[in-house]
Amino acid sequence: MLVGQDYDGASVMSGQQKVVAKIIKDKAHFALYVHCHAHRLNLALVDAVKSVHAAADFFVLMEKLYVFVSGSYVHAGWVKIQRQLFKRERVRELQKLSDTRW
Numbered sequence: 001m002l003v004g005q006d007y008d009g010a011s012v013m014s015g016q017q018k019v020v021a022k023i024i025k026d027k028a029h030f031a032l033y034v035h036c037h038a039h040r041l042n043l044a045l046v047d048a049v050k051s052v053h054a055a056a057d058f059f060v061l062m063e064k065l066y067v068f069v070s071g072s073y074v075h076a077g078w079v080k081i082q083r084q085l086f087k088r089e090r091v092r093e094l095q096k097l098s099d100t101r102w
Helices: 019-027 037-051 053-070 073-085
Strands: 004-007 032-035
Touching (some): 037 053
Parallel strands (some): 004 032
16 A cells, blocks of 8 residues: 655656646555655755855865766776776765755
C-alpha cells in the first residue's frame, strides 16, 4: 500500500496542476503529498551559505579546483592507477558541487 509521495518541488510533480501527484492520489487515496524535507534543507543551506561571503568564496574556489583537477591529464592517470591498485574499491576523486540537484 502506498501511503506517501515525496517530491523536490518540480512543477510537473507538484505544481499548480499537480499532475503526477494527482495521478498517484487517484490510484492510492491515502498517499499524501509532501515536499521533500531533505530538498528543503538543501535549499535553505545553499541560501544561507550565499549570504556569508567567506563561505560563498570558499565554495567558488572549490568549484574552480574541481574543474581544474577533473579536466587535467594527470587526473585521468590518477583514476587509472587507482583502478589498477584497488580493483575492489571505488575511485576516490573530487565531487562536483551542486546547488540543489542531486
